[in-house]
Amino acid sequence: xxxxxxxxxxxxxxxxxxxxxxxxxxxxxxxxxxxxxxxxxxxxxxxxxxxxxxxxxxxxxxxxxxxxxxxxxxxxxxxxxxxxxxxxxxxxxxxxxxxxxxxxxxxxxxxxxxxxxxxxxxxxxxxxxxxxxxxxxxxxxxxxxxxxxxxxxxxxxxxxxxxxxxxxxxxxxxxxxxxxxxxxxxxxxxxxxxxxxxxxxxxxxxxxxxxxxxxxxxxxxxxxxxxxxxxxxxxxxxxxxxxxxxxxxxxxxxx
Numbered sequence: 001x002x003x004x005x006x007x008x009x010x011x012x013x014x015x016x017x018x019x020x021x022x023x024x025x026x027x028x029x030x031x032x033x034x035x036x037x038x039x040x041x042x043x044x045x046x047x048x049x050x051x052x053x054x055x056x057x058x059x060x061x062x063x064x065x066x067x068x069x070x071x072x073x074x075x076x077x078x079x080x081x082x083x084x085x086x087x088x089x090x091x092x093x094x095x096x097x098x099x100x101x102x103x104x105x106x107x108x109x110x111x112x113x114x115x116x117x118x119x120x121x122x123x124x125x126x127x128x129x130x131x132x133x134x135x136x137x138x139x140x141x142x143x144x145x146x147x148x149x150x151x152x153x154x155x156x157x158x159x160x161x162x163x164x165x166x167x168x169x170x171x172x173x174x175x176x177x178x179x180x181x182x183x184x185x186x187x188x189x190x191x192x193x194x195x196x197x198x199x200x201x202x203x204x205x206x207x208x209x210x211x212x213x214x215x216x217x218x219x220x221x222x223x224x225x226x227x228x229x230x231x232x233x234x235x236x237x238x239x240x241x242x243x244x245x246x247x248x249x250x251x252x253x254x255x
Contacts, residue, residue: 001067004060005231007087008185011052012224018045019119019220026118036110039120044102046121050193050219051094057186058150059086064179065157069164097143104135116205117216121196154186181231188226192219 019042026032034042063086066077105122112128115121126136161179195215 001060001063002237003083003087004056004063007090008053008056008060009228009231011049011056011090012227015045015049015053016220016224018042018049020217023118023217034120039125040102040106042120043105043122043125044098046119046220047098047101048094051097052090053189053223054147054150055090055093056087057182057189058153059090060182061154061157061186062086064182065161068161068179100139101143104139108133108136117199118213119216158183184230185223185227188223189219192223195219 022038022042026034063078067074070077101122105125108126108129109131110125110128111130115124115128117124122136122140126133129136158179195218199212199216
């Protein structure tokens with residue numbers, strides 16, 4: 001579990017640093033132009049971040065499912081090799097998917113130059129194209145369909161976990177508390193993605209600009225900030241390690 005939490009932190013760090021420095025630079029310099037190459041890099045970063053986050057959350061759900069539902073077989077099922085495969089897949093699969101997305105979008109003939117967001121996203125760029133976007137639409141539908149699978153896996157695992165924890169001993173119910181940070185991280189991710197999809201698909205001009213900016217940056221800034229704090233507070237061993245480090249730092253400074 002701690003390896004997957006560490007991987008989630010790395011994914012959040014990657015997602016937050018993929019666009020945030022660029023956005024801050026543009027705001028400070030008041031220069032809101034972007035090159036085509038930089039725009040494609042932003043799209044790639046956003047796609048890989050979202051994919052890595054969802055894949056890792058799916059692997060974490062499976063890990064919790066085996067830990068609580070099959071505790072005696074946990075070490076046999078969740079081997080170090082499988083953990084390594086889970087971490088590699090959580091990065092590799094989204095990068096492959098994003099590469100295909102960029103290769104399709106990069107071949108479009110773009111006629112428009114204005115994106116009503118603080119960063120480039122694939123859907124906003126495709127709307128500016130004056131060439132045929134059928135391949136983009138078909139690939140988008142296929143990828144959206146495949147995204148349902150990990151969501152279904154997460155939903156199924158937690159339904160099973162809840163039923164088992166309600167039937168079995170108080171100890172297993174205590175174990176369920178280890179799932180709370182993961183559920184909050186999942187909810188946090190889903191809220192951010194819903195904001196992003198809603199803004200991309202619907203006309204948001206009636207919403208104040210400040211609100212639109214905050215919503216568009218939610219998944220990139222708030223998720224990387226909230227997840228480490230939430231895991232540090234809810235996971236007992238992490239909380240103990242943080243407190244120990246703070247005490248050690250205070251002792252060194254005041255002795």
